[in-house]
Amino acid sequence: MALSGIQIYKLLPQTNCKECGFPTCLAFSMKLAAKQVELSACPYVSEASKKQLAESSAPPVRLITLKANGAEIKAGNEVCMFRHEKTFYNKPGLFIRVKASDPDLAAKVTKADAYKVNYVGMDFTVDGFAVEADGDLTAAVKAIRAVSKRPLILISTDAAALDSALGLLAGEQTLIYAADSSNYEALADTAKKHKAALVVKGDSLDALADLTPKVQAKGVEDMVLDLGGKNLGEWLTRSTQARRLALKSNFKPLGYPTIFFAAQNGVEKEAVYAAQAISKYAGFVILDTFAPEMIYPLLVLRENIYTDPQKPIQVTPGIYEINSPKPESPVLITTNFSITYFSVANEVEGSGLPAWLVVTDAEGMSVLTAWAAGKFDAERIAKAVKGFDVASKVSKKRIVLPGHVAVLSGELEEELSDWEIRVGPREAVDLPAFMKQALN
Amino acid sequence: MPIEIPKDKWPGKIQSVTIGAAAAEGGTRTKSITIGGQTCMPYLHYEAPMPNRPVIAIEIKSRKPDDWSSLLAEVWGDAMNDPAQWAKKAEEAGADLLVLALTLADSPEDAVKAVKAVLGASGLPLVVWGPGQAEKDNELLVPVAEAAKGEKLVLGICEDKNYRTIVATAMANGHLVQARTPMDVNLSKQLNILISDMGMPHDRIIMDPTTGALGYGIEYGYSVMERLRLAALQGDTMTQQPMMVTPGFEAWKTKESKVGEGVPESWGDWKARAINWETLTAIALVESGADIVVLRHPESVKRVSEAIGELISV
Amino acid sequence: MEHTVIFTTEDNKTATVTVPTNTMLADAAHIAGIDIGQPCGGQGRCGRCAVQVTDGNVRRRSTLRLSPADVEQGYALACQTVVEGDVSIYVPPQEKIERRLTTDRVVAEVTVPADYDYDLAQSIRRVHLQLTPPTMEDQIDDWSRLQTAFRLQANMQNVNCSLHLLQTMGETLRAGEWQVTAVIERDIDNPDKPIRLIELYPGYVDEYSPLWGCAIDIGTTTVSLWLVDLISGQVKAQVAEYNGQIARGEDVISRIIFAGKNGGGQEMRQRVLDTINDLLETACKRVKAKPEDVMKATVAGNSTMIHLLLGIPAGSIRLSPFITAVNHPPLMTAKDVGINIHHEGTVDCLPGVASYVGADITAGVLSSGLERAENVTLFIDIGTNGETVLGNRDWLVTCACSAGPAFEGAGVMNGMRATQGAIEEVWISNDTLEPTYRVIGGGKPKGICGSGLISLLSEAFLTGVIDKAGNVNLTAGSSRVREGTHGGEYVVAWGAETESGEDIVMSRVDIDNLLRAKAAIYAGFTVLADTVGIPLETTDKVLVGGSFGKYINVEKAVQIGLLPDMDWPRFEFLGNTSVKGAYYALLDWRKRERITEIAKRMTYVELSADNSFYEAFTSALFLPHTDLSKFPSVEAALHKA
Ligand code: SF4
Numbered sequence A: 001m002a003l004s005g006i007q008i009y010k011l012l013p014q015t016n017c018k019e020c021g022f023p024t025c026l027a028f029s030m031k032l033a034a035k036q037v038e039l040s041a042c043p044y045v046s047e048a049s050k051k052q053l054a055e056s057s058a059p060p061v062r063l064i065t066l067k068a069n070g071a072e073i074k075a076g077n078e079v080c081m082f083r084h085e086k087t088f089y090n091k092p093g094l095f096i097r098v099k100a101s102d103p104d105l106a107a108k109v110t111k112a113d114a115y116k117v118n119y120v121g122m123d124f125t126v127d128g129f130a131v132e133a134d135g136d137l138t139a140a141v142k143a144i145r146a147v148s149k150r151p152l153i154l155i156s157t158d159a160a161a162l163d164s165a166l167g168l169l170a171g172e173q174t175l176i177y178a179a180d181s182s183n184y185e186a187l188a189d190t191a192k193k194h195k196a197a198l199v200v201k202g203d204s205l206d207a208l209a210d211l212t213p214k215v216q217a218k219g220v221e222d223m224v225l226d227l228g229g230k231n232l233g234e235w236l237t238r239s240t241q242a243r244r245l246a247l248k249s250n251f252k253p254l255g256y257p258t259i260f261f262a263a264q265n266g267v268e269k270e271a272v273y274a275a276q277a278i279s280k281y282a283g284f285v286i287l288d289t290f291a292p293e294m295i296y297p298l299l300v301l302r303e304n305i306y307t308d309p310q311k312p313i314q315v316t317p318g319i320y321e322i323n324s325p326k327p328e329s330p331v332l333i334t335t336n337f338s339i340t341y342f343s344v345a346n347e348v349e350g351s352g353l354p355a356w357l358v359v360t361d362a363e364g365m366s367v368l369t370a371w372a373a374g375k376f377d378a379e380r381i382a383k384a385v386k387g388f389d390v391a392s393k394v395s396k397k398r399i400v401l402p403g404h405v406a407v408l409s410g411e412l413e414e415e416l417s418d419w420e421i422r423v424g425p426r427e428a429v430d431l432p433a434f435m436k437q438a439l440n
Numbered sequence B: 001m002p003i004e005i006p007k008d009k010w011p012g013k014i015q016s017v018t019i020g021a022a023a024a025e026g027g028t029r030t031k032s033i034t035i036g037g038q039t040c041m042p043y044l045h046y047e048a049p050m051p052n053r054p055v056i057a058i059e060i061k062s063r064k065p066d067d068w069s070s071l072l073a074e075v076w077g078d079a080m081n082d083p084a085q086w087a088k089k090a091e092e093a094g095a096d097l098l099v100l101a102l103t104l105a106d107s108p109e110d111a112v113k114a115v116k117a118v119l120g121a122s123g124l125p126l127v128v129w130g131p132g133q134a135e136k137d138n139e140l141l142v143p144v145a146e147a148a149k150g151e152k153l154v155l156g157i158c159e160d161k162n163y164r165t166i167v168a169t170a171m172a173n174g175h176l177v178q179a180r181t182p183m184d185v186n187l188s189k190q191l192n193i194l195i196s197d198m199g200m201p202h203d204r205i206i207m208d209p210t211t212g213a214l215g216y217g218i219e220y221g222y223s224v225m226e227r228l229r230l231a232a233l234q235g236d237t238m239t240q241q242p243m244m245v246t247p248g249f250e251a252w253k254t255k256e257s258k259v260g261e262g263v264p265e266s267w268g269d270w271k272a273r274a275i276n277w278e279t280l281t282a283i284a285l286v287e288s289g290a291d292i293v294v295l296r297h298p299e300s301v302k303r304v305s306e307a308i309g310e311l312i313s314v
Numbered sequence C: 001m002e003h004t005v006i007f008t009t010e011d012n013k014t015a016t017v018t019v020p021t022n023t024m025l026a027d028a029a030h031i032a033g034i035d036i037g038q039p040c041g042g043q044g045r046c047g048r049c050a051v052q053v054t055d056g057n058v059r060r061r062s063t064l065r066l067s068p069a070d071v072e073q074g075y076a077l078a079c080q081t082v083v084e085g086d087v088s089i090y091v092p093p094q095e096k097i098e099r100r101l102t103t104d105r106v107v108a109e110v111t112v113p114a115d116y117d118y119d120l121a122q123s124i125r126r127v128h129l130q131l132t133p134p135t136m137e138d139q140i141d142d143w144s145r146l147q148t149a150f151r152l153q154a155n156m157q158n159v160n161c162s163l164h165l166l167q168t169m170g171e172t173l174r175a176g177e178w179q180v181t182a183v184i185e186r187d188i189d190n191p192d193k194p195i196r197l198i199e200l201y202p203g204y205v206d207e208y209s210p211l212w213g214c215a216i217d218i219g220t221t222t223v224s225l226w227l228v229d230l231i232s233g234q235v236k237a238q239v240a241e242y243n244g245q246i247a248r249g250e251d252v253i254s255r256i257i258f259a260g261k262n263g264g265g266q267e268m269r270q271r272v273l274d275t276i277n278d279l280l281e282t283a284c285k286r287v288k289a290k291p292e293d294v295m296k297a298t299v300a301g302n303s304t305m306i307h308l309l310l311g312i313p314a315g316s317i318r319l320s321p322f323i324t325a326v327n328h329p330p331l332m333t334a335k336d337v338g339i340n341i342h343h344e345g346t347v348d349c350l351p352g353v354a355s356y357v358g359a360d361i362t363a364g365v366l367s368s369g370l371e372r373a374e375n376v377t378l379f380i381d382i383g384t385n386g387e388t389v390l391g392n393r394d395w396l397v398t399c400a401c402s403a404g405p406a407f408e409g410a411g412v413m414n415g416m417r418a419t420q421g422a423i424e425e426v427w428i429s430n431d432t433l434e435p436t437y438r439v440i441g442g443g444k445p446k447g448i449c450g451s452g453l454i455s456l457l458s459e460a461f462l463t464g465v466i467d468k469a470g471n472v473n474l475t476a477g478s479s480r481v482r483e484g485t486h487g488g489e490y491v492v493a494w495g496a497e498t499e500s501g502e503d504i505v506m507s508r509v510d511i512d513n514l515l516r517a518k519a520a521i522y523a524g525f526t527v528l529a530d531t532v533g534i535p536l537e538t539t540d541k542v543l544v545g546g547s548f549g550k551y552i553n554v555e556k557a558v559q560i561g562l563l564p565d566m567d568w569p570r571f572e573f574l575g576n577t578s579v580k581g582a583y584y585a586l587l588d589w590r591k592r593e594r595i596t597e598i599a600k601r602m603t604y605v606e607l608s609a610d611n612s613f614y615e616a617f618t619s620a621l622f623l624p625h626t627d628l629s630k631f632p633s634v635e636a637a638l639h640k641a
C-alpha cells in the first residue's frame, strides 16, 4: 500500500536539515508520496525506514521491456484499475503479425515499419512485429532485421528454432510466444539463455497462476500473460481479475503484463477487440491487419487513454478553422489547454458560425491560470498572431480576446497596432451569442 | 488451489429507467426499453448479473441536415428528407430506440408534426432533442411534450442554465429528461440534484455526462463516466442515473470522419476510418459505463451492437 | 387564567403586564412596551430573542440555539415560549445574547498577553537621564556627555544616533535643563549590539504616559492597524480600511502586473502608504496622540503586499518558479519605508515562507496558538487569499488559494466592510420570503458585510430563494425576487429603509462571487488535508480568522459550505489573526523570534500542482456542496424546511 505524506514523514528524521533540497522533511515526504523524488535524496533515512518505504513502493505489475537496436517498448508497472486514480503508465505496444512463410514478408514489414502518423504534434508508429514461425523463423528474422529495427515477438514453441532465431537478436530484448504447461521447461531454458521474455499461456487464471512460479523457478523473471478467453466479455473479465489480483491482493503469480491477439475472432472484429484491449489493461496488442484507417484510430485511442489525467494534454498552438471560415470571419484567441480549446471550439462549432481560432502557446494552461502565470500576455498573443500569419488569412483585422483577460486589451493594441481588439465573453458558452450580436 | 478472486461488493445500485410506454402504459410504443439496474462495474458478471444491456439509439433529424458528412447522406439517402422514413430505416438498421433532433428552422407546429410522424412510423421508444438554444428548446419541447403525453419520451437537453421548463413539462406529461453537463463529475451530479429538487423522480432522469470524440477529449468523457459509475456504486444516490452519450454526434464532427480529401495519407481509407472513428469512440464509452450510445452510421450500429452482445453474454 | 409577567431590562427598568395562559412571551413583552428584537421573525431559528426566566413557570416549545446549560439557567426564546403562571423575566442586552448562542463565535477581546513584561520583552524603551551640565572645567561635548549618562545611569554601553538627532540634540538637552527622556531600541538577544537612539525629549516624560507602537496587517483587501501602548501592552485603538490598491486590481496577481508597468510600482507603494498613514492618523486622533509619537511599526501581510509596500519588484512572485525577492526583510526606519510614524522609528516586517505564504500567515499561526497545539488543528483564514494551515506542534502545512475579496465585502455590489451601517445578519421568513436584518450600530443600512453575506446566502438557500447552484428562483413568488441588470436578484432592503435611498440587493453576480470564494476556501483546506493524508474529521479544532466585524455565525457558514460540518464547539473565531500576531511580535521580542521559527517549520503545498484542487473546487461550487453527505447537519435542516 502506498503511504500518505504524513505516514512517510513519521519515518523520516524530522530535522528539517534541508539537504534533500526541500525546506522541511514534510515537504520531502509529500513529494515522495507523490513519487516525484527518490528516497535516496535524503542521506539520513534509517535502514528500517528504508525497508518499509521500499516495500510500500514495489510495483505490483512487473515492468517488461522489449528492445531492439532502434526502439523499445515497455509494459507493466501499472498501479491502478482506473486511469483517473493515478494514470496508466506504459502504453500497450501495437505489434503487427507477419508470417515467416509469407513471400512478401520484407515488403510488408518495410511498409508497416515506415508507417508514421501525426496526432497533435506527436508522431506515432507501430511498435514492432510478431513473427509467426510457419516457415523458417531464422530466415524470417534475418529478413525483418534487414528492413526494421523494431522489437520482435517470436511466435513458436520450437525451442531449437527459437534458439537459432534469437541467436540473431543478441543484445535485444525479445518476447517468445508462448509457454504452456506442456512445453514451459524447454522454452524457459531458451528464454533464459537469450534473456528473452516469455509469454505464459493458460486457459484459466488458475492455470496461469500455477505456471508462472514454475517458469520463474527455471530462472525466467520476465513474463507476459496470455489470458485466453473466447470473446470480448470473457477477456474483459480475466483481464480485470488479473489486474485486480496483482494490485489489490498483491498476488505475484499474476503480476505481469498481458498480451492480446485482436484478430482471434476474425479481422472484421479486430478494431473493436483491439480497442477494448487498449482500454482494459493489455500490455501488448497483436494486429493481423496493417491498415492505416484502423491503426491510426487505435494509436489515438491509446494516446488518449494513457494520457496522464492529472496533466491534461495540450493542443498544438496554431490557427484552427472552425466551420470553414472566410476572410471576413472573426478571429478568436484562446490558450492551448485542451479543455479550454475544446470548450471554445465546441461552442463555436455547435453554433455553426465560422471563425478562425488562434491557439496560443500558454504551456497548456487555461486562460486565467496562464494569465496569472504570465504565459498568456499581450506579447505572447501578438507573437502568435504574427507567427501564424493570421493577417494573410483575413480581410478584417479584428481579434476577440477572452473576457477574463480584458485587461490585456490596451497592451495588445500597442503590440498589434493595425488590429482592432475586441473583448469577448468570459465563458465559452456565451461566445455564439457574442459573435452574433457584437461582431456584426 | 484455485485463486480467490477479489470481488467488489458495492452498496449502491444504478437506477433502472424505462423509456417508452406501450398502449397498456398509456402510450403507443410497441416496446419499451429498460436500462440501468447494475450493481457492479460494467460487464463484470462474476460480481453481479447485468440486468439490462446497454442500448443503441440512432439519431435522425426533423429536416435534412446540411452539415452532415456525405458518407452519412450516402447511406441514409432520401430518407433524410422525411423523418418518418428515416425512423423506419433506422429501426431496420438495428436501433433500440430513436433520437429525433429538432432544428432551429422548426416552428412548434413543425416540431409536433415531426414527432408525431416518427411515433407513427416506428414503435421504438423516442428521445426528442431541442435544437440546442435555451429559448428555442423550451418553445419547441413544451408543445411536443404535451402532444405526446404519456409516451414516456426522453426530452433533451436539460443543462444547468436551462432545466426548469423542460423538467416541468416532462413532469406534467409523463416524460423523462436527459440531463447534460460538460464532462465533469461534479457538474453531472449537481444537475441531477437540481432536477430532483424540482420533484422529478429518479427513474425519469438520464444523465448525459458528455464526451469528446476519439482524439478530441474522449479521455475526459471516459474517466468522467467511470468515476460517476464508481460513485454511484459507492452509494451516492445523485450519480445513480443511467448514462447516455453521443459518440455519433462527436465522432462525425471530427475532421477524421467528416473529410475525405486533403488529409494525410497515413489516415488511410476515408470510409473505413470514419466508421472506425465512430465505432471506437462508442466502444470506449460502452466499456466505461454508457447505457445508451447515440450513433449515426448503420455500420457502426452493427459493430457496436455485436460487441455489446459479446460483452453481456458470458 | 390570567398571569402577571414582570419584565426587567438591563438598565433596571421594569414593566408589568397581565396576560392569559399560553401568551407568548414576545407578545407579553410587546404589550408591556419592551422591545425584544426578533430577527428571524419569530421562527425560533435565530435565537436572538432569548430572555431569562428568573422566576415562575413557562413552557418552551423550542430551545434551538440555546445550550442545555443556558436552559438550566432559565434562558428561553421569547418567540417560542408561553406563559403558564406568574413569571419574572430578565431581558438581557443583545451583545450578551450573542455571546451565549451556540451558533455564534464572537471574536475574543484582545487582552494583553499574561506574560508581557515591558522590562524584559520590549525592545523599545524610554530612558530618563539626568546629565551633569557642562562647565568651564567640564568641557565634554554634548554627545559624549549623553553617552556617559547612558552608560552610568542606564547601563547602556554602545548607543548610536542619527545625524538628525545630533542636529537637535544640543537644543533638547538645554531645553530640558540637562534632564532628558530618550527613546531607544535595543536588541534584547544581543546586548552587545549597538543601541539605537530614536528620539530625545527635553525633561522627564511621565513614566506611565503611553509609549506608542503600532501593529499593521496589510491585507490584499483590508488594511488593519492597532495602536498599542508598549508600556502597558494595551491596544488603545483599532482601525481598518480597504487597501487603496484595490483601485488597481482586486487580487494580488493584478496588482503585481500593474506594479510591473512603468511607474506602477511607485503608485502601488504610494497607495498602500496612503491607506496606512490615514489609518495611523485616525488611530492617533482617537487617543490624542500624534503619528510621530509612534516609535515602532510591526508589519504583517502577504508577500506581495510586503513587496509592494517596500517598493520591491514583485514580478517573480507570480512567475514560475515563484520566488520572492525577500521573505524576511531587515529592520528598517520609518522614513525609508514611508510610514508616518516617528521618522527614526523602526519598521519591522515579519518573515514569510514563500510567494503565497506570507507574514500574515506566520503571524496568524503564532497568534492562533496553532504552533503549540497538541492535536491536529485547522486554521482557516477567510480572506482574499484563502490561506489555510493544518498541523500541530510537530508539523505545519499550509496552502493558499485565490478566494477573492467577497467575504471582506469587496467585489460585491452592495458589499462593505464590517463597520457602522453594515447589515451583519439576515433572516428570511420561510413563508413570506421577507427578510429581517441587523445593522451594525443600529442605524439605516448602507450595505452588507462579510458575515451579513454569509447569513444572507444561507438564508436565501434554505428558503428556496436561490437553488443549490445559486440560480435565483424568479418564480418564488415574492416582489423581493426580481430580474436585475445582472440576472436575478434578491432585495434585502428597499430604498426607503436604506441610508442611500437605493435598494440593497444580492445579485446573481454577487452570488457567483460568494460561491467561488467559499468553494476556493473549502477546496483549499480539504485538498490540504488530503495531501498530507489527514481526514478532516480528525482535526481537533477549527480556528477561523478573517475580517468579519466581531462575530461569525458558524451555523450559517457551515450551511453555505464555507466551513466543514462539525460540532459547533470545535470552532473558534479569532478575528484578524495577522494583525494580532503582529501585535504580539511588537510587544515581545521572544514572540517575534517564534514567528521566524514558524516560518522555518512551515511546509507549503502548491495546490495547482495537479487537478485535485480544481476537482474539489467544482464540487464545492454548490450549496452547500455537491456531496451533501459531507454536510449532514445541512441535510437535516433542508429536510425540515
Ligand atoms: S534531507 Fe532528510 S532529514 Fe534533511 S530535511 Fe530532507 S528529509 Fe529531512
Ligand code: FES
Pocket (backbone or CB within 6 Å): C037, C038, C039, C040, C041, C042, C043, C044, C045, C046, C047, C048, C049, C050, C077, C078, C079, C080
Ligand atoms: S428565535 Fe425568536 S425571533 Fe428568532
